Amino acid sequence: MSPNDLKYHKEHTWARIKGKKATIGITHYAQESLGDIVYLELPEVDTEVDKDAGIAEIESTKATSPIIAPVSGKIIEVNEELSESPEIINEDPYEKGWIAVIEMSNTKEIEELLDPKDYDKYVEEEAK
Amino acid sequence: MAEKRLIILGAGPGGYVAAIRAAQLGAKVTVIEDTEVGGTCLNRGCIPTKALIASAEAIDKINRAEEYGIDIKGEVSFNLSKIIERKNKVVAIQVKGIRSLFKSWGIELLEGRGKIKDVNKVDVALKDGSNKTAEGDNIIIATGSRPARLPIFPFDGKDVITSDEALNITEIPKSVLIVGAGVIGCEFAFILKELGAEVTIVEMLSHAVATEDEEISEILERELKKRKIKLILNTKIEKIERGSEGSLTAVLSDGKQIKTEKVLVSIGRALNTENIGIEELGIKKGKKGEIEVNNRMETNVKGIYAIGDVVGGIMLAHVASTEGIVAAENIMGHSREIDYNIVPAGIFTMPEIGSVGLREKQANEKGMDIKVGRFQFRGLGKAHAMGEIAGMAKIIADAKTDKVLGLHIIGAHAADLVHEGAVAMKLGAKVKDIANTIHAHPTLSEAIMEASEDLHKMAIHLPKP
Numbered sequence A: 001m002s003p004n005d006l007k008y009h010k011e012h013t014w015a016r017i018k019g020k021k022a023t024i025g026i027t028h029y030a031q032e033s034l035g036d037i038v039y040l041e042l043p044e045v046d047t048e049v050d051k052d053a054g055i056a057e058i059e060s061t062k063a064t065s066p067i068i069a070p071v072s073g074k075i076i077e078v079n080e081e082l083s084e085s086p087e088i089i090n091e092d093p094y095e096k097g098w099i100a101v102i103e104m105s106n107t108k109e110i111e112e113l114l115d116p117k118d119y120d121k122y123v124e125e126e127a128k
Numbered sequence B: 001m002a003e004k005r006l007i008i009l010g011a012g013p014g015g016y017v018a019a020i021r022a023a024q025l026g027a028k029v030t031v032i033e034d035t036e037v038g039g040t041c042l043n044r045g046c047i048p049t050k051a052l053i054a055s056a057e058a059i060d061k062i063n064r065a066e067e068y069g070i071d072i073k074g075e076v077s078f079n080l081s082k083i084i085e086r087k088n089k090v091v092a093i094q095v096k097g098i099r100s101l102f103k104s105w106g107i108e109l110l111e112g113r114g115k116i117k118d119v120n121k122v123d124v125a126l127k128d129g130s131n132k133t134a135e136g137d138n139i140i141i142a143t144g145s146r147p148a149r150l151p152i153f154p155f156d157g158k159d160v161i162t163s164d165e166a167l168n169i170t171e172i173p174k175s176v177l178i179v180g181a182g183v184i185g186c187e188f189a190f191i192l193k194e195l196g197a198e199v200t201i202v203e204m205l206s207h208a209v210a211t212e213d214e215e216i217s218e219i220l221e222r223e224l225k226k227r228k229i230k231l232i233l234n235t236k237i238e239k240i241e242r243g244s245e246g247s248l249t250a251v252l253s254d255g256k257q258i259k260t261e262k263v264l265v266s267i268g269r270a271l272n273t274e275n276i277g278i279e280e281l282g283i284k285k286g287k288k289g290e291i292e293v294n295n296r297m298e299t300n301v302k303g304i305y306a307i308g309d310v311v312g313g314i315m316l317a318h319v320a321s322t323e324g325i326v327a328a329e330n331i332m333g334h335s336r337e338i339d340y341n342i343v344p345a346g347i348f349t350m351p352e353i354g355s356v357g358l359r360e361k362q363a364n365e366k367g368m369d370i371k372v373g374r375f376q377f378r379g380l381g382k383a384h385a386m387g388e389i390a391g392m393a394k395i396i397a398d399a400k401t402d403k404v405l406g407l408h409i410i411g412a413h414a415a416d417l418v419h420e421g422a423v424a425m426k427l428g429a430k431v432k433d434i435a436n437t438i439h440a441h442p443t444l445s446e447a448i449m450e451a452s453e454d455l456h457k458m459a460i461h462l463p464k465p
Helices: A030-034 A108-112 A118-127 B015-024 B037-043 B045-062 B078-102 B183-196 B212-225 B317-331 B360-365 B380-385 B419-426 B433-436 B446-456
Strands: A007-009 A014-017 A021-026 A038-039 A055-061 A064-070 A073-078 A099-105 B005-009 B028-033 B108-118 B121-126 B132-135 B140-141 B146-147 B177-181 B199-202 B230-234 B237-242 B248-252 B257-260 B262-265 B267-269 B304-306 B346-347 B353-357 B370-376 B392-399 B404-410
Touching: A007 A118, A007 B183, A021 B108, A030 A118, A038 B212, A073 B380, A099 A108, A118 B304, B005 B015, B005 B108, B005 B132, B015 B028, B015 B078, B015 B248, B037 B045, B037 B078, B045 B078, B045 B183, B140 B317, B177 B183, B177 B257, B183 B199, B183 B212, B183 B346, B199 B257, B212 B230, B212 B353, B212 B360, B212 B392, B212 B404, B248 B262, B304 B317, B360 B370, B360 B392, B360 B404, B370 B446, B392 B433, B404 B419, B404 B446, B419 B433, B433 B446
Parallel strands: B005 B028, B005 B140, B028 B108, B140 B304, B177 B199, B177 B262, B199 B230
Antiparallel strands: A007 A014, A014 A021, A021 A099, A038 A055, A055 A064, A073 A099, B108 B121, B121 B132, B146 B267, B237 B248, B248 B257, B346 B353, B353 B404, B370 B392, B392 B404
């Protein structure tokens, strides 16, 4: 169900880990719950972020919601395309809809994230 | 009994309202005004800025015409001089209105600069060059304020300006640096951005419109970002340098430099207390140079009152007007005290802000036990139908009594909507009273009703938490 090469945070964000870098975004469940995304407040490059803290705000026609950082570190890249076309996140939340790249300050935090199977189970419970 | 004679220095929203109330109660009133009736509010503040904002909103809607199913063939352009002309017309109609009210109530208007000679005399240097002495039983000082001009800013009325000059710009700057993200700075940011300028705001504090509830500030900051208005917080301007080609460079406290065509300084207001005879009469001033008054608007000198911006406090037109009424009624033998507990305020940004009462942070600092309810505008069918889904209503109540302590709204028509909260507070109403009042559907006021329901975790239009 959820992509196998990713790790997941309970607040419905994913992380693609490559060495010390984590590319992050929101999951399919998140974009589906939000509905049509109309605006994404992109975080600024060089911002220090903490795991479990909000790093950006996403707005849909239904709700506004913070995007929770799955890991701590420094934002080194953001997906500028999303400022003009935030709906990319609805269309392709795991690839084209990537939000930012974080240079991790503590790679041990990856162990606290959920595996795809556990995340899928978690979402099933939430949806009940 | 002989008619009471009242002299008022200043015909702004404080002075002219005091004049009319006093005349209604039987006083013979003389108002001294050195610029134009209506004061800052009418000529350089509230009204002209709202006229410009109306033009900015029209431009915004036209730019979004496609959203509403409208195709515009050909180019749409706006004419800055016509926008300014419209603003001037709006102001002129209001000025005429006040002058005609004065005539109707038999209020004498002396156009010139007044200086208090003693408790019963004011010398007036009239605009036509002559002099006149006004005599009265009482004096109300209502001389107001002007944009603060700190010496580090090289004001030239052209490129380094205040809100006064911004209201009469003759061309749209390519870029403008606004100093101060308060009410004035933010309103101008949206106006100038809509007119096509690149806008950057630098603010010393940690939030835009920092006097508002923090959540409201955060939403406004996001709206600024959406419109690509750059906001730099927690930063001061160290200096502004002029380049050889006439460009300006601002040096920030964090070392960064910003090149800009114009600088608009909106960091606060300076009080007009100079050369009006305050020192000579021994009228007491406070720490910030404001004229000290008690709850009856009396200064320390018997017979002399002061109202409006010149007494510091809440520097809003409607507060000045209320203070003017209190002063006038006290002078005419009634007994009134000013109450600052319920003062609604509006900020005409895009979207608008309307707020009254305690901010959440204030309540927490006071150690109060509170409950909070919120509802996003995008949860309302009306907001979607209008195409204005940004915003929210936030209501704060005393946890024990459920009495409304504050209402904060950001979104379309927020400055009008907030008065439901003001009346609720005036009546000591509970949040449940608002929740139990039928609100017409589909209106934006439903956000206030749902926020009230949410305070008790019973909002119909929110999913189960």
